[in-house]
Amino acid sequence: MLMRAACGLIILAMALIIFTIIKKGFPSLNWQMLTSVPKGGYYFGGEGGILNALLGSLYLAIGATLLSLVISLPSALFLNIHLKKFRKLQNAIRLFIDVMWGIPSVVYGAFAFTVMIGFGWRASLLAGIITVTLFIAPIMIRGMDEALKIIPDLLLEASYSLGSTRYETAYKVFLRQAMPGIATAILLSFGRAIGDAASVLFTAGFTDNVPKSLLQPAATLPLSIFFQLSSPIPEVQQRAYAAAIVLTVIILIISITGRALSFRYSKHDIK
Amino acid sequence: MREKIVIKNLDLKIGKEHILKNINCTIPEKKITVIMGPSGCGKTTLLKSLNRLTDLYSKKTFSGSVELNGENIYNGIPDINDLRRKMGLLSQRPTPLPMSIFNNVAYGLRISGRRSKRFLKLRVEHYLKQANLWEEVKDRLHSPASSLSIGQQQRLCLARGLAVDPEIILADEPTSALDPLSSKAIEDKFVELKNHYTIIVVTHALRQAKRIADYVIFMYLGEIIEQGDANDYFTNPKHELSKAYLRGTFN
Numbered sequence: 182m183l184m185r186a187a188c189g190l191i192i193l194a195m196a197l198i199i200f201t202i203i204k205k206g207f208p209s210l211n212w213q214m215l216t217s218v219p220k221g222g223y224y225f226g227g228e229g230g231i232l233n234a235l236l237g238s239l240y241l242a243i244g245a246t247l248l249s250l251v252i253s254l255p256s257a258l259f260l261n262i263h264l265k266k267f268r269k270l271q272n273a274i275r276l277f278i279d280v281m282w283g284i285p286s287v288v289y290g291a292f293a294f295t296v297m298i299g300f301g302w303r304a305s306l307l308a309g310i311i312t313v314t315l316f317i318a319p320i321m322i323r324g325m326d327e328a329l330k331i332i333p334d335l336l337l338e339a340s341y342s343l344g345s346t347r348y349e350t351a352y353k354v355f356l357r358q359a360m361p362g363i364a365t366a367i368l369l370s371f372g373r374a375i376g377d378a379a380s381v382l383f384t385a386g387f388t389d390n391v392p393k394s395l396l397q398p399a400a401t402l403p404l405s406i407f408f409q410l411s412s413p414i415p416e417v418q419q420r421a422y423a424a425a426i427v428l429t430v431i432i433l434i435i436s437i438t439g440r441a442l443s444f445r446y447s448k449h450d451i452k
Numbered sequence: 453m454r455e456k457i458v459i460k461n462l463d464l465k466i467g468k469e470h471i472l473k474n475i476n477c478t479i480p481e482k483k484i485t486v487i488m489g490p491s492g493c494g495k496t497t498l499l500k501s502l503n504r505l506t507d508l509y510s511k512k513t514f515s516g517s518v519e520l521n522g523e524n525i526y527n528g529i530p531d532i533n534d535l536r537r538k539m540g541l542l543s544q545r546p547t548p549l550p551m552s553i554f555n556n557v558a559y560g561l562r563i564s565g566r567r568s569k570r571f572l573k574l575r576v577e578h579y580l581k582q583a584n585l586w587e588e589v590k591d592r593l594h595s596p597a598s599s600l601s602i603g604q605q606q607r608l609c610l611a612r613g614l615a616v617d618p619e620i621i622l623a624d625e626p627t628s629a630l631d632p633l634s635s636k637a638i639e640d641k642f643v644e645l646k647n648h649y650t651i652i653v654v655t656h657a658l659r660q661a662k663r664i665a666d667y668v669i670f671m672y673l674g675e676i677i678e679q680g681d682a683n684d685y686f687t688n689p690k691h692e693l694s695k696a697y698l699r700g701t702f703n
Contacts, residue, residue, distance in 0.1 A: 266510040338505050339547040339609070343560040343616055344537030353559070358550040449550045449596040 202429065206422025214423060219389045226414050231424050234405035236391045239431070240306060241399055242375035245313035249321050249370060252314070254363070257325035258351040265337070275326065281319035287379035289316040294383040307395040309385025316380055317370040324369055328362020329355055336451065358450055364443035372432050378403035402428045456481040456620065456650040457502065462516035464497060466509050471497045473674040475516070479667070484642055484651045486661045486682070489671035490697070495654040498671070499622050502652070503539040504532060520620075537564065540613025542626040542638075546605035548597035548612075553580075553589050556597045556608055560616035575615060582645075583611035584637055603634025610641065621645065623653045627660065639664055658698070662686055670694050 213230050220229035264271050293312040302308060332355060340350040356363070378401065386398030387408075402424055409421035455478045462475040472494050479485045487495045500506050502518060504525065517524045525535055537560075549556050557576040566572070576593070580586040585607045589600070597608055606626060613621065623642070627635035642651050642664055655661055661668065665682035670693075678691045689695050 265508055268510055333547070334508075335543050335545060335547045336549070337508070338500075339541065339543065339549065341505060341508075341533075342503060342536050342539065342541035342622075343563070343612065344533045345563055346533055349563050353563075354549055449552065449598065451548055451550050451598050 202422045202425040205419055206426045209419040209423040210426060218391060224408060224412055224417060226416050231405050233389055233391050234400040234402045235427060237399035238375050238402040241309050241313060241385060241401060242371055244310040245317060245374045246367060246371045248310060248314045249318045250367060252318050253321035253325060256322050257329055258355060260326055261329040262347050262351050278319045278323050282323060286316050286377045290380040290383050304384055304386030304398045305396045306385060306392045306399040309381045309399060312380050312384040313374045317374050320373060321366050321370040324366025325363050328359040332358050360446040361443040364439050368436055368439040371435055375431060376403060378407055454481040458519040460517045465513045467511045471674055475676055477669055477676055477679050479652060481650050482646055483666035484646050484653060484664050485667040486665035487654045487669045487671060488661050491656060493671045494674040495671055496624050499624055499654050502622060503536045537616050538618050539620040539622050540618040542609055542623040544625045545629050546602060546609045548605050548608055552594045553597050553608060554593040556612050557615050560612060579611040579615045582614055583607040585611060603630050606630055606638060620650045625654055
């Protein structure tokens with residue numbers, strides 16, 4: 182009973198959110214919005230679109246996800262294979278990463294901002310990518326870790342018995358076995374990266390142009406939604422909801438492709 | 453009888469638990485040695501100490517030596533992966549790798565640097581035949597290993613183990629999860645393979661031990677109680693515990 186009520190509540194909340202953004206945003210959704218950058222007076226109802234934020238967000242989220250992947254995958258494999266014997270150390274690291282996961286993204290943003298001020302760097306796409314990487318890496322590592330943790334010891338022993346090194350065991354056996362879980366961890370992190378506003382507010386900045394290099398500032402969808410929503414003009418507020426639809430659809434597409442891919446790779450999994 | 457492995461004063465504790473107590477034994481070359489004893493007597497740990505899978509245990513205290521071909525594997529063996537490659541392992545439950553049937557067998561060959569497609573094809577076929585599995589899988593070599601039945605998976609693991617060209621086969625209750633027919637296939641294979649390999653089988657199935665053993669090591673609570681030629685042991689056990697175990701009065 183409780184389970185059903187809980188599921189029902191979650192589905193209801195989701196449905197309400199999606200219903201709201203579609204109802205308010207759909208009328209303002211149009212092609213021009215996706216293909217042009219804001220022109221003069223856009224936030225007061227002028228012409229233009231959110232291409233700057235759309236591309237900015239994609240650059241930022243893809244960059245941060247890739248960078249985080251490069252850090253997280255080896256970390257998670259190392260934690261589960263090389264540190265196998267050291268239970269206490271493993272648990273200490275897991276606790277530490279869980280704490281990092283719990284820190285709000287605005288703290289990461291503030292931290293990065295302090296560092297940037299210290300070095301005299303200006304807000305840029307690169308700074309945004311690094312900041313977002315910092316706060317999605319714990320999510321990614323722990324997600325992958327959970328998938329790797331449940332691999333039975335027998336598989337580790339089987340791999341070693343064939344003469345595999347720890348490196349081969351990690352990348353040729355464990356990575357394959359945990360692929361669906363790892364893909365899920367990557368997607369989850371991508372979702373967090375593209376949907377977060379607080380960490381990029383000071384670090385990536387905001388601009389009406391599409392960034393042409395890593396050192397230029399970049400706009401992001403969540404910030405774009407925030408700015409449009411704070412406008413007193415109802416028409417601009419509606420555009421905010423349309424932008425929210427775009428953001429939701431991006432996450433939906435990424436999720437579905439990811440699921441499909443991980444399903445493909447999971448056919449060899451040993452149950 | 454040539455000695456393949458000589459274990460001297462092997463002692464192993466994990467935490468406060470004393471798993472192996474002063475183990476001394478020899479394992480003859482190209483024979484089937486059966487390690488018997490009731491559950492929890494340290495059989496599996498003894499087996500794992502032979503290819504140093506015991507290295508994976510945390511909090512262990514260890515002393516003694518294991519000599520393979522006269523060399524102590526716990527001292528001065530430069531390449532532990534090389535050591536493990538010399539010993540194929542079959543575990544209680546079959547553990548195919550998360551890849552296709554073909555790649556399961558080819559994996560060991562590839563990581564030791566033999567990657568030519570033609571070579572792999574020939575070897576995979578050869579070892580699958582060795583494990584009596586070829587006829588059943590030759591038309592679906594590229595389907596996932598997990599799609600095989602448990603009995604087939606265990607034979608695949610045998611083929612995979614043989615493919616890295618070991619000198620020794622370690623088997624930890626290899627038939628305990630298998631149906632009688634698959635068990636028999638594995639047993640028959642062991643008897644055939646002992647002409648080329650030293651085989652060490654852990655089991656608590658007394659009948660199986662009687663069928664295949666050339667040499668018996670009987671353990672109880674971490675100690676070796678009795679060891680010797682299988683015929684002598686089964687017809688004329690010396691120790692009281694062995695007699696009781698063979699009568700089936702305890703398990």
